[in-house]
Amino acid sequence: MEGAIATAFDGAYGKIGGRTFLEIANEVCKKALAVICIGTCSSYGGVQAAKPNPGGYKGVGEALGIKTVNIPGCPPNPVNFVGTVVNYLLLGKLPDLDEVGRPLFAYGKTIHDLCPRRSHFENDEFVKEFGSKEAEMGYCLYKMGCKGPDTYNNCPVVKFNEGTGWPIGAGHPCIGCSEPNFWDKMAPFFVASK
Ligand code: SF4
Known part of the structure; x- marks a missing residue:
């Protein structure tokens, strides 16, 4: 996932093809094996979530009420994203995370x-x-x-x-x-x- 999700006004501040980010993310993420948030916006809301945040922007985990693997950074480092995917491919599990969802191998x-x-x-x-x-x-x-x-x-x-x-x-x-x-x-x- 990339980008924050607008939650105020039924998600009206973020749309693609007439559908809100909230609606699309709800449909896609809940079927996923794992949800990896790339960047600070999808991880925690980013700049649009800064006060006063009129669009009610949130990170994906908070907006959908699900656990996500977060690769924050503005920009995020692609090495940390690839390392997370390779961890899954090689070991069959996601990496250990800190209390805000970041892989410890990169954010420890x-x-x-x-x-x-x-x-x-x-x-x-x-x-x-x-x-x-x-x-x-x-x-x-x-x-x-x-x-x-x-x-x-x-x-x-x-x-x-x-x-x-x-x-x-x-x-x-x-x-x-x-x-x-x-x-x-x-x-x-x-x-x-x-
Ligand atoms: S030593 Fe610490 S405070 Fe100084 S430049 Fe490096 S990170 Fe910043």
Whole structure:
């Protein structure tokens, strides 16, 4: 499944060919062997579920009242999706999940736990301004709002674009995009958590 499901006004805010997402998902998902949600929107509602959420958008599991395997991220990492499918093909079962439906093999540790800038965090070496000497030296982005300590995902290891880059590697703080309700919970993105 991709995308959030509109639930307010009988699902009128999300339609394909005159049928609501809610109606189609109810028909399809309940017959499925397993439902894998790709991306933060189908996993937890995503940006359209941010306050005030007039369309009543929800993730698939919450909208349909079913258990789903969630591969959140904005974007989600295709490696984590393929790993989930291969786990089923090889072992005949879905991978173990955390309490918000994410496979532990991919979301078992925080970005902060895996981050190559972690030694700078421990040594109080922080970037305080984009474009500064500290930013150039790859210091820790915590004071620029990095949400890596509160975010579970394997981005530092798997990376994106065939392993060539990822947000912190490019000098941008993590915004926590694989966490439920991150638009509300993690904002403001460029201010350090207390
Ligand atoms: S850049 Fe972010 S994830 Fe990396 S060590 Fe600093 S706070 Fe942790």
